[in-house]
Amino acid sequence: MRAGPIGIFDSGIGGLTVVRAIHALLPDESTVYLGDTARVPYGPKSPATVERYSLEILEWLVAQGVKAVVVACNTATAHALASLRAASPVPVIGVVEPGARAAVAATRGGVVAVIGTSGTIASGAYRRALLARRADLRIVEQACPLFVPLVEEGWFDHPAARLVAEEYLAPIRSDDVDAMVLGCTHYPLLKPLLAEVLGPGVSLIDSAEETAHDLAEVLANTGLAAAPGATPVHRWAATDDVARFGRLGAVFTGRSLDEVELVALATS
């Protein structure tokens, strides 16, 4: 058992859906979250840039005494997970592997869809992770760039959100897809709408929940879990505009964020 917090980071606020899943599954664990809001979004940036930013954040989290790190950002997982693991003194968990594993477990017909930002889809990270587990899968990929701003507007069930979802998901509905990975940390907030548009024949895989399960397993296996009944402490930090972070963060976590710290990284 160990008392340090779990470190969690994302390019912005989307990773807070992962924090929410971690708090729900592991209520005794303390957490410290860093949103790199000064440099959001990571999607359009080059792999080398995303890797550099991620390593800077790792350094900051390790300095806060974290006992494990969750990369709650699909782009950072795609471009930096290997480097982070090589550089980190504590275990590092990404969001791609857990989602891919759950999708492979869920599909019956062997046709899986992946939706995400343009950057995540272009990275091919889910495609590779899925095929590594089951080489005969057929994979339908769809970038959904409008979903993040719709979520950030809070338009989870606005008629416009429905039209956008119908347009993006049309290729998925007309195919034999029976499992779909929500490959962006913003998307869990659209889950009810996506479920309605796709109907009951498609299992929706929530990477945030799957990642929390992976974290629980790693903590249990490495003896790092908090003592049962410990009083958890949650810290929130961002690299810019902490007011907006606090406001949107409340939407994402379903709780008010008491105080958001402003953090300066090397080059932000």
Added chain:
Amino acid sequence: MRAGPIGIFDSGIGGLTVVRAIHALLPDESTVYLGDTARVPYGPKSPATVERYSLEILEWLVAQGVKAVVVACNTATAHALASLRAASPVPVIGVVEPGARAAVAATRGGVVAVIGTSGTIASGAYRRALLARRADLRIVEQACPLFVPLVEEGWFDHPAARLVAEEYLAPIRSDDVDAMVLGCTHYPLLKPLLAEVLGPGVSLIDSAEETAHDLAEVLANTGLAAAPGATPVHRWAATDDVARFGRLGAVFTGRSLDEVELVALATS
């Protein structure tokens, strides 16, 4: 008369609508455009950060031998125009003043709307510029965060874009507004849709066109205009992902961008 190019910059690709307007109005002028795609968007960033980024870009543009600089970014104009003018050896033109002046000229009833990104609206830059010209104006402001991603998807007349526009513009339609400033460089591409939603009673002020007019005036007044019939050269540069810049840039400028240079700034 002087042969150097006009330097134009934006946090990303939106400023290309300003370039298009400049090319249309001033076909003899050479241009060099820098999109700070590594650090886009500027909207959610703090004023001090936006000022620092803008000054770095000014330095790069001046090193390219520009004879004038156009800040084709509402956020950078709001937070950095004064510092840029203080630091620049050449004239600097922003996008806010030209749009505000045209709106004041266009309104009959004295009720003007301004639409823009959350950052631009929160900055109050248009409000200040409008009231400085006419203190008794009534101003209706509306942030439209979904418009930029809709434009970047190319959904200029998609039914979802219409629903989004109807939602955002409802307060403007129900008011006595008779002039509306498109306070974001992406928005000129939505102009036909916005005109349809608002009807003929509202003049739409295109900041890109107004800024090109201001530039023409400055060049004429300072003897900096290119020789008539000069053969213009156009350069395109971005701080990250030049491929995406080239692809989207063609949508914005209506021409293919031959070559996009990758530029490294101090802290990008």
